[in-house]
Amino acid sequence: MSRAELLADDPIWLILLKVLCIFLFALLTAMITVWAERRLIGRMQNRPGPNRVGPFGLLQPIADAIKMPFKEEIVPRTADKVTYRLAPVLALSPTMIGLAVMPFGPEVSIFGERTVLQLVDLPVGVLVVLAAASIGVYGVVLAGWSSGTPYPLLGGLRSAAQVISYEIAMGLAIVAVILQTHSLSLGDIVDSQQGLWFGIALFPAFFIYLVAMVGETNRAPFDLPEAESELVAGFHTEYSSMKFVIFYIAEYINMIVVSAMGTTLFLGGYMAPWPISLIGDNYFNSGWWPMLWFIGKIGLALFFFIWLRGTLPRYRYDQFMKLGWKFLVPISLVFIVALTVINVFDQLSTTGILISAGFFILLLIALVMMIPDRREPRAGRVPLSGGGYPVPPIDLQIPSKPRRTKQARSRAGRRQTVAAGAKEGDDGVS
Template identity: 65%
Template sequence: MTRAELLADDPLWLILVKAVALLLIGMLMTLFMIVLERKVVGRMQHRPGPNRVGPGGWLQSLADGLKLPFKEQVIPDTADRKVYFLAPILSTIPAFLALSVIPFGPEVSIFGERTVLQLVDLPVGVLVILACSSIGVYGIVLAGWASGSPYPLLGGLRSAAQVISYEIAMGLSLVAVILYTGSMSTGDIVDAQAGGWYFYLLIPSFVIYMVSMVGETNRAPFDLPEAESELVGGFHTEYSSMKFALFFLAEYVNMVMVSAFCTTLFLGGYMAPWPLSAINDNMFNTGWWPMLWWLGKTLIFLFLFIWLRGTLPRLRYDQFMRLGWKVLVPANLVWIVLVVALRAFRNEAEISAGTILTAGGIVLVVLIGLSFLLPERSVPDDEDRVPVTGGGYPIPPLDLVVPDRAQLAKPARQRRKRQTASVGAAEKETDQ
């Protein structure tokens, strides 16, 4: 039986078990990731991190999760209450829904029922994940608008522009994968990588997706909606108690979702790595073993999020937008055209995939080299322009002379004398 037929025969109780398992995966991974991030970043900064609650401090996030529902709820008087309450829910639910089309493993037996470790396998599973990640930004935008405060509104607007920009790059990075697979089903994409994982067959798509998924989840160095140095706390400045916890939950579940999606697209999903996959007639690719490989690959990408946060500074907004619109999107378009041309040429000439990939790599290197060798646009010397720093911010002229305190005080004394003289003249006219 095919994957779709096995899932169609699932009884109701098995569907409920899978749904509850997805909720537990999202919540438990969130609790684990919060503590892991604090410990890893603390290690990078030569400090212990959480070490009080539970063995080694590993129950710290559980204690925080139990504390938040009992915190006081502070709601601004200017808030739109209906939208204010709806926004965190709208951010959290799509993140869990996207996990429903992720394949966690092959065919297994659960209480005697043959099924696949996946809740649903849709012919357009890739589009479902993109749609869920796009809907999640509505919760952020509505949270900023409904709070009735300028700082959350600025954070929400930044997030909208950010997600739109990197959603395009992320969607384009999937085109090459869909062309190679011939399907938008996540299960078919995993099965198509039995002969080779796409992370080395489609290296440009893999790199662009990794950059896009960091921008999509508003994580450092792209955490502009929550830029503490500029916007206090970002779009959730006015949120507290359980509603704030939902935003936190949505952020980490989104991290798990994009990491699992990247594993599905480029790392063979639940398939065992090469040395193990060739042992004893694919023993490690059957049963419950593949779920362990899926979890390990997903944790690699989750560690990448933490690593970036502990090493890279936050980008400026213009740098962030320039990277998305002027680098990732054009590179994606060129790569898609190249993939389509090479596949068409391969089908006609029957050339091996290695030869095509080598030729494609040479073409990309030549294009990148030409981009560096092209001369810059010449600017006339007599053109009026403001001297700027490296990022485009104007600076004062270098020959600016600041007057001393005595020179600054002289006009003030002259102004007071003129005022005193005018008042005296007005009094004399009144007396007369």
């Protein structure tokens, strides 16, 4: 039976069980990620991180979860009340949808029922994740707008522009994968990575996805919507207590979703990594084992997020937009064209190859022509000395002393008299 048929066969209790498991997985992983992030960032910055509650501070997330709802909730007087309350819900709920289409593992048996470790395998699974992400932005944007104060508004605007821009780059990276699999279903995409992972085969697309996924989740170094040095806390400045927690969790679940998506698209999904896949006739690729690999790969991706945050300084906003639109999008477009050419290369006749090669060369020439000439940085400026200021000239030629004019001489004379204490400073305006 195919994956879709197996899933269509699921009884209702099994579907509910899967929903519950996905929900718990998202929340628990988010909590563990919060703890791991604080510990790891602490280690990277030579400090212990949380270490008071439980061994290694492991119970810190639970302590926070108890503390946060009991904090005072402050609603600004200028807030748009309904939208202000709606925004956290809109931020959190779509993030869970993305996990519903992720394939966690192959065919297994749960209480005697054959099924696949996946809630639903839609023929357009990839689009579900993108759609959920695009709905999730509304939470951030509305939070910024409804707070009724300038900093959240600026954060919300930044976030809207950022997510739309980086979703384009992300979508184009995904197109490269879809070109190879001929299917939008995530189950099929994993199945077609039996041999080589797309992360290696389509490395440029993988690289673009990695950058875009950080931009999409508003994480450092692209955390401009909540840049504390510029916007206090960005879109959630005015949120406190439980509503703030919801934004916090939504950010982490979002990270988990894009990590799971990256794993599925580029890192072979739930397939065992290469040396392990050789053991015992691919024994570790059957039953419940693949779920371990899947979660392990998600963990690696999450570590990558944390590592980036601990390593890189925040981008400036215009540089960030330039990176997205002028670097990532063109590169992925060129890569898609190149990939298509490689795919149909065998079917082309010699004439076809020659024509496309000629076209390619023409395109290259046109591109080279479009590179602007470098402007002379100091055009029209009179050099002060032989070499560049403040470096002394190589030939050590001493600049000639300027000739003293009559005016300068009289000024110098006056300075001397002032120093002597004479009272004639009143007409000294020159």
